[in-house]
Amino acid sequence: MAEKLFARPQSLLDVSTHYCPGCQHGIIHRLVAEVIDELGIQKKTIGVVPVGCSVLADQYFNIDSQQAAHGRAPAVATGIKRVHPENVVFTYQGDGDIAAIGMAEVVHAAARGEKITTIFVNNAIYGMTGGQMAPTTLVNQVTATSPYGRQLAVAGSPIRLSELLATLDGAKYIARVSVNDPANMTKAKKAIKTAFEVQIRGEGFALVEVLATCPTNWGKTPVEAKTWLKENMLPQFPLGVYKNIEEVKQ
Amino acid sequence: MAEKVLMKGNEAIGEAAVIAGCRYYFGYPITPQSELIEYMAKRLPQVNGVFLQAESEVAAINMVYGAAGAGARVMTSSSSPGVSLKQEGISYIAAGELPCVIVNIMRGGPGLGGIQPGQADYFQATKGGGHGDYHCIVVAPNSVQEMAELTVLAFNLADQYRNPVMLLGDGALGQMMEPVDFHNLPVIPVEKPWATTGMGERDKPNIIDTLRLNPEALEAVNDALQKKYALLQEQEVRWEETFTEDAELVLVAYGISSRVAYSAMEMARAQGYKVGLFRPITLWPFPKAALLKAVDKAAAVLTIELSAGQMVEDVSLAIRCSRPVHFYGRTGGMMMSPQDVYQQIVEIFETKGGK
Numbered sequence: 001m002a003e004k005l006f007a008r009p010q011s012l013l014d015v016s017t018h019y020c021p022g023c024q025h026g027i028i029h030r031l032v033a034e035v036i037d038e039l040g041i042q043k044k045t046i047g048v049v050p051v052g053c054s055v056l057a058d059q060y061f062n063i064d065s066q067q068a069a070h071g072r073a074p075a076v077a078t079g080i081k082r083v084h085p086e087n088v089v090f091t092y093q094g095d096g097d098i099a100a101i102g103m104a105e106v107v108h109a110a111a112r113g114e115k116i117t118t119i120f121v122n123n124a125i126y127g128m129t130g131g132q133m134a135p136t137t138l139v140n141q142v143t144a145t146s147p148y149g150r151q152l153a154v155a156g157s158p159i160r161l162s163e164l165l166a167t168l169d170g171a172k173y174i175a176r177v178s179v180n181d182p183a184n185m186t187k188a189k190k191a192i193k194t195a196f197e198v199q200i201r202g203e204g205f206a207l208v209e210v211l212a213t214c215p216t217n218w219g220k221t222p223v224e225a226k227t228w229l230k231e232n233m234l235p236q237f238p239l240g241v242y243k244n245i246e247e248v249k250q
Numbered sequence: 251m252a253e254k255v256l257m258k259g260n261e262a263i264g265e266a267a268v269i270a271g272c273r274y275y276f277g278y279p280i281t282p283q284s285e286l287i288e289y290m291a292k293r294l295p296q297v298n299g300v301f302l303q304a305e306s307e308v309a310a311i312n313m314v315y316g317a318a319g320a321g322a323r324v325m326t327s328s329s330s331p332g333v334s335l336k337q338e339g340i341s342y343i344a345a346g347e348l349p350c351v352i353v354n355i356m357r358g359g360p361g362l363g364g365i366q367p368g369q370a371d372y373f374q375a376t377k378g379g380g381h382g383d384y385h386c387i388v389v390a391p392n393s394v395q396e397m398a399e400l401t402v403l404a405f406n407l408a409d410q411y412r413n414p415v416m417l418l419g420d421g422a423l424g425q426m427m428e429p430v431d432f433h434n435l436p437v438i439p440v441e442k443p444w445a446t447t448g449m450g451e452r453d454k455p456n457i458i459d460t461l462r463l464n465p466e467a468l469e470a471v472n473d474a475l476q477k478k479y480a481l482l483q484e485q486e487v488r489w490e491e492t493f494t495e496d497a498e499l500v501l502v503a504y505g506i507s508s509r510v511a512y513s514a515m516e517m518a519r520a521q522g523y524k525v526g527l528f529r530p531i532t533l534w535p536f537p538k539a540a541l542l543k544a545v546d547k548a549a550a551v552l553t554i555e556l557s558a559g560q561m562v563e564d565v566s567l568a569i570r571c572s573r574p575v576h577f578y579g580r581t582g583g584m585m586m587s588p589q590d591v592y593q594q595i596v597e598i599f600e601t602k603g604g605k
Contacts, residue, residue, distance in 0.1 A: 044448040064446040067459035072312035079316025087448045108305035
């Protein structure tokens with residue numbers, strides 16, 4: 001009898017997603033779902049999905065979930081986690097959601113050491129609303145609301161959220177990864193798994209920033225987009241582990 | 251607990267919430283409701299509950315959204331400017347049909363306003379406040395005893411109808427001390443199979459969302475909400491009336507203003523003026539039919555509020571503009587006296603020609 005070597009994770013429903021061609025939310029959803037399956041926590045996990053491109057993620061994950069208002073996912077997750085401390089609660093947020101309107105919520109959730117996991121997808125642009133400037137948009141990057149490129153003198157410089165949150169004592173694991181190539185995808189999955197394990201061990205707040213492409217709003221093909229990410233985003237947003245309580249302990 | 255305890259209104263809400271089974275409170279300090287957040291900070295850990303001081307009112311109401319969705323009895327409280335900040339979350343809570351209790355101990359506005367009592371959030375509380383077609387159930391106590399009773403009722407109604415309930419008080423009620431009896435407050439537990447608790451034994455996930463990109467689906471959601479609101483208007487209207495049977499003038503007032511109006515009515519009755527008092531206890535749903543009946547013998551109505559006259563619209567609509575509706579109010583945190591209201595009563599009677 002043939003052995004099944006590769007299948008859809010149980011935590012991901014067999015439905016078509018609405019994401020654009022070349023968008024990497026699908027990959028990141030899959031990595032999160034694989035981690036949930038491997039940790040055996042599907043039945044006790046509660047997801048909080050954001051406003052933005054991944055607003056419909058609760059229709060794709062096969063877990064209980066709540067949809068939050070723009071930026072408020074860490075506050076919603078806080079409410080859930082305080083009611084069900086034995087469950088695993090994660091938020092899935094984009095850059096506009098987490099680093100603009102929701103900056104206060106994520107900073108304070110991290111500062112409280114809230115025992116939740118945040119998956120932060122950074123594609124340097126607002127996707128769902130049609131490609132406007134985000135807090136993570138690169139200097140000189142052209143968007144719908146920075147038609148002459150993001151001007152440093154007017155709009156300031158991109159926010160490096162992982163570095164910022166890593167300064168907070170309540171943050172126990174903060175890492176930046178990328179899904180621009182298979183090797184980085186493997187590393188991304190490992191970081192996501194670690195971030196969930198930090199929560200399961202009850203240590204505190206964990207966040208994984210995932211650099212991803214937005215071919216539609218960048219005006220590029222999926223392949224060009226991956227190259228653009230590598231050449232432009234990686235220098236601005238260096239990959240790595242910015243905080244790891246396990247390493248601190250050692 | 252003793253038969254009756256002397257307590258501040260704000261604290262009575264807190265104790266009643268604990269009795270109602272509320273074990274989660276998320277809030278942010280603001281005058282004149284801070285005794286409530288302080289009470290919950292002290293009390294909830296004693297009953298294995300969770301108190302959390304949020305970084306803002308916006309965060310607090312979204313923590314409430316999460317906890318309510320997760321199946322808890324949960325409360326937040328604030329005062330006028332803080333409740334404005336909570337409106338975003340309240341719209342989502344109403345859309346998600348999540349049960350929770352929101353306390354507004356009103357102060358004078360607009361803007362930062364002051365810290366003295368006001369009732370100028372009536373429109374915001376009863377007409378929506380946030381975006382979209384929705385209603386909170388709004389209950390308005392007028393004593394410390396009622397602050398306790400209506401808090402328990404608020405939790406029961408919230409769960410029964412899966413709807414946010416706002417307890418609308420004011421700085422005077424919040425700060426005043428009166429004896430309160432916490433016995434015989436009926437707590438009605440409600441099962442919540444829809445809550446996000448983790449799938450556990452369930453085959454299908456529970457999802458709490460408010461996005462309906464399909465216009466037909468969104469209209470269906472709105473239709474269902476309106477059906478619930480119609481049911482509430484039918485079943486959950488509460489009011490109190492005194493001496494309305496023969497009243498030629500009916501005073502309409504809620505909350506602290508109704509206490510002042512009551513004293514003025516007594517003064518007027520002593521002088522032979524046929525005056526009655528109608529007090530809405532639910533501001534939404536507004537007791538429209540009851541008020542129409544209460545003004546049956548009356549030639550006019552006098553609405554008394556700590557605002558520029560917000561409830562006047564509901565009063566006029568309820569009596570179908572069949573009689574003149576006079577208004578007397580103070581703003582800015584100023585409180586009217588019974589003599590002030592009595593003076594208004596006398597003027598109305600004299601204008602229309604005697605007792």
